[in-house]
Amino acid sequence: MKAVHIPEPHTLNIIEMEKPEIRNSTDVLVKVKRAGICGSDMHIFHGTNPLATYPRITGHEVAGEVVETGTGVNHLRAGDHVVIEPIRYCGECYACRKGRPNVCEHLSVFGVHEDGGMREYLVLPERQLHAVDLELDWDEIVLAEPYTIGAQAVWRGNVEEGDTVLIQGCGPIGICILKMAKIAGATVYMTDLNEERMKFALESGADEVIDAGNEQVDQAIMRLTDGRGVNVAIDAVGLPSTAALGVDVVSPAGYVVILGFDERPSQIPQLPVTKKEVTIVGSRLQTNQFGRVVELLNQKKLCSDGLITHKFSLEQAGDAFKFVEEHPDQVRKALIVFD
Numbered sequence: 622m623k624a625v626h627i628p629e630p631h632t633l634n635i636i637e638m639e640k641p642e643i644r645n646s647t648d649v650l651v652k653v654k655r656a657g658i659c660g661s662d663m664h665i666f667h668g669t670n671p672l673a674t675y676p677r678i679t680g681h682e683v684a685g686e687v688v689e690t691g692t693g694v695n696h697l698r699a700g701d702h703v704v705i706e707p708i709r710y711c712g713e714c715y716a717c718r719k720g721r722p723n724v725c726e727h728l729s730v731f732g733v734h735e736d737g738g739m740r741e742y743l744v745l746p747e748r749q750l751h752a753v754d755l756e757l758d759w760d761e762i763v764l765a766e767p768y769t770i771g772a773q774a775v776w777r778g779n780v781e782e783g784d785t786v787l788i789q790g791c792g793p794i795g796i797c798i799l800k801m802a803k804i805a806g807a808t809v810y811m812t813d814l815n816e817e818r819m820k821f822a823l824e825s826g827a828d829e830v831i832d833a834g835n836e837q838v839d840q841a842i843m844r845l846t847d848g849r850g851v852n853v854a855i856d857a858v859g860l861p862s863t864a865a866l867g868v869d870v871v872s873p874a875g876y877v878v879i880l881g882f883d884e885r886p887s888q889i890p891q892l893p894v895t896k897k898e899v900t901i902v903g904s905r906l907q908t909n910q911f912g913r914v915v916e917l918l919n920q921k922k923l924c925s926d927g928l929i930t931h932k933f934s935l936e937q938a939g940d941a942f943k944f945v946e947e948h949p950d951q952v953r954k955a956l957i958v959f960d
């Protein structure tokens with residue numbers, strides 16, 4: 622079988638490798654149908670993902686068809702369409718015991734710390750696979766993983782019906798958070814610097830967009846909320862300045878949700894945090910969000926609606942990575958399509 626192989630940063634090859642086999646009773650063999658290209662795949666390619674190890678087959682946004690199941694697999698059978706939950710954890714550390722396996726001490730992320738889904742076949746334990754309705758298009762279900770990132774951010778920010786929410790950044794992650802915040806019943810304001818991305822955010826349901834390159838975001842938020850601030854400020858940009866801005870514009874008793882990986886410090890004074898009793902939380906990957914996202918996909922309440930802009934074959938993976946990198950204005954989400 623073929624796979625997209627990154628032996629070291631800046632090198633990407635299509636290699637021929639042995640098809641994986643079922644080894645444990647709970648294993649499932651999956652034929653991959655679609656894999657999304659995510660910012661973190663690009664970082665692995667460039668050697669700028671501090672968490673990744675090499676050599677690596679990337680890809681953590683994956684949909685495929687079950688080919689074979691181990692003898693101890695109870696809920697899946699050949700022919701099922703599945704999406705992959707990319708986290709493997711110990712089940713015993715503090716985080717796992719607290720129901721937060723996404724930040725397990727021994728966390729291993731599919732396609733980051735271990736080989737991922739940009740290959741024709743893969744084997745994973747049943748618990749990392751979620752079946753979706755057979756009638757759904759592969760292009761729709763391959764977005765399950767980025768939707769879970771959105772679901773997690775909305776859950777961590779405690780977004781509830783009637784809340785006002787600021788999402789900074791109209792990239793694919795910002796859009797996935799938007800979809801989940803709208804399903805939760807919030808009013809959503811978004812920012813970006815890129816006109817095309819702001820336009821797409823409006824098409825995707827944002828109530829207002831603020832051009833952060835031309836407007837003072839804090840002033841715009843105060844105007845939109847009658848001086849109250851937003852109840853939840855979610856940062857899907859990930860700069861020191863955007864993280865700090867969340868604390869500025871959040872309302873009393875509000876939540877600030879951080880998703881970025883920037884290692885530089887933000888300047889956050891104590892007074893607004895204490896005075897407003899702000900809750901600042903991180904949001905990483907997801908915990909228990911696949912069930913809900915699959916349900917919303919099955920109900921057709923989560924639809925891509927223009928989020929996927931480009932598709933490439935497995936053989937074209939090198940060109941795909943190059944294109945995604947060079948055309949941020951055109952690419953929202955690009956997919957690798959398998960035969």
Ligand SMILES: NC(=O)c1ccc[n+]([C@@H]2O[C@H](COP(=O)([O-])OP(=O)(O)OC[C@H]3O[C@@H](n4cnc5c(N)ncnc54)[C@H](O)[C@@H]3O)[C@@H](O)[C@H]2O)c1
Binds near residue numbers: 856
């Ligand atoms: N925590 C997690 O689990 C998780 C998962 C995936 C991605 N992320 C992070 O989420 C962030 C967004 O991911 P993405 O794939 O959508 O990235 P992206 O780069 O495609 O989108 C970021 C957007 O922010 C815009 N932007 C840049 N500076 C801005 C500013 N000052 N104000 C407003 N907008 C600005 C850009 O124009 C771009 O459209 C990244 O930081 C990524 O690392 C976190």
Ligand SMILES: [Zn+2]
Binds near residue numbers: 767
């Ligand atoms: Zn991703």
Ligand SMILES: [Zn+2]
Binds near residue numbers: 727
């Ligand atoms: Zn653990």
